[in-house]
Amino acid sequence: MLTLRYNPATLRFECCEDNVIYPLTSGTKFNLYCDDEDIVVAGRIEHHNVNGYYFIDTQGYVTYLYSGMLGTLD
Known part of the structure; x- marks a missing residue:
């Protein structure tokens, strides 16, 4: 498991x-680990000029990144 x-x-x-x-970087495929549900969600890393980096899953849900999040590279 990788740490952001x-x-x-x-x-x-x-x-x-x-x-x-x-x-x-934007477009990097990433699998985000959701510790509260003990699952891994597939998606990618993207960047917004104002709000910074975020994770977007395959269904379009957005989660903004912070240090300490866990996941794997795809």
Whole structure:
């Protein structure tokens, strides 16, 4: 499972696993782990100029990203 973190130097979110960093950009396929329901939701990372980075699932639901979220790259 990858952990999201915001990098203020690049103004982007990154995934971290075992000291390997994967930068996320618009269109990156990502599977977001929802810990309250213990499920993984498929979708992609997108960016809005005002609101920043967010996750959009295959049904169109939007979740804004924050450091500490878990998931996997597709």
